[in-house]
Amino acid sequence: MENELIELIDACKRREPSAQREVYSRYSSMLFGVAMRYTNSRSDAEDVLQEAWIKVFRHLNSFSENNSFDGWLRRIVVNTAITHYRRNLKHAHHIDLDEVHATPRDLEAFKELEFTKEELERAIGQLPPGYGMVFKLYVIDGFKHKEIAEQLGIDLNTSKSQLSRARRFLQEVLAGMSKRAKEIES
Numbered sequence: 001m002e003n004e005l006i007e008l009i010d011a012c013k014r015r016e017p018s019a020q021r022e023v024y025s026r027y028s029s030m031l032f033g034v035a036m037r038y039t040n041s042r043s044d045a046e047d048v049l050q051e052a053w054i055k056v057f058r059h060l061n062s063f064s065e066n067n068s069f070d071g072w073l074r075r076i077v078v079n080t081a082i083t084h085y086r087r088n089l090k091h092a093h094h095i096d097l098d099e100v101h102a103t104p105r106d107l108e109a110f111k112e113l114e115f116t117k118e119e120l121e122r123a124i125g126q127l128p129p130g131y132g133m134v135f136k137l138y139v140i141d142g143f144k145h146k147e148i149a150e151q152l153g154i155d156l157n158t159s160k161s162q163l164s165r166a167r168r169f170l171q172e173v174l175a176g177m178s179k180r181a182k183e184i185e186s
Contacts, residue, residue, distance in 0.1 A: 001065055009069065013060050020057060030070070031077050037136055038081035040129070044088075052080040078141055082151045085133055115174060123173040131166035138163050 011019030031052065035045035055076050063072050115123075127135060133152065137143040138159075143151070145159040152159070 001069065005069060006065055009060065009063065009065070012057065015057075023056075024053065027070070027073055031073055034074055034077045035081055037140065038078065038085065038133065044084065048077065048081045048084050051084070052077045055080060074141075078137070079151070082133070082137075085129070086153060115177070119174075119177060123170055123177065126173055127166050127169055131162050131169060134159050134162040135166035135170075 008019055008022060012023055028049070032045060032049055035048040035052070036042070039045040039048055052073075056073060059076075063069065124132065124135065134148055137148045137151070138145070145156055145163075148154075148159045149156045154162075
């Protein structure tokens with residue numbers, strides 16, 4: 001870790017307002033993007049980010065300079081978003097494991113297709129809340145199913161099933177987008 005960042009973090013640990021403003025300024029945009037990925041609206045993302053910043057400055061003494069500061073900040077935002085999601089979850093969804101899941105052949109069919117980052121983000125944004133949370137935690141942030149199950153308070157098999165359903169849902173959305181694009185080209 002670079003010396004300038006270490007000094008900035010140390011100043012934040014001493015609760016120096018100018019250092020806190022600098023850290024906020026440097027990382028706010030990146031962390032807002034993380035919060036947006038896990039929430040349904042800009043307003044919710046702002047709430048998650050606000051809570052996360054409070055946690056960052058409250059628990060900064062627990063940060064170890066041997067770790068990535070970016071990663072530590074991201075983890076706080078993701079965990080805060082999970083807490084926000086669980087707090088706002090109105091209906092528990094029971095998942096039936098006997099339903100059809102995406103197969104490797106299903107996934108193979110989409111290798112030839114190309115989508116822009118915006119199209120993929122739009123498709124992911126259409127995922128139902130439970131599917132979306134599991135998909136983002138597993139695919140984007142690299143959590144394991146056991147961790148996801150513990151964080152969301154769901155069964156391990158529910159996490160696996162929701163990921164499978166999320167993939168299937170995305171395949172259908174992307175297939176529709178591809179079909180519409182081909183119709184426009186014709």
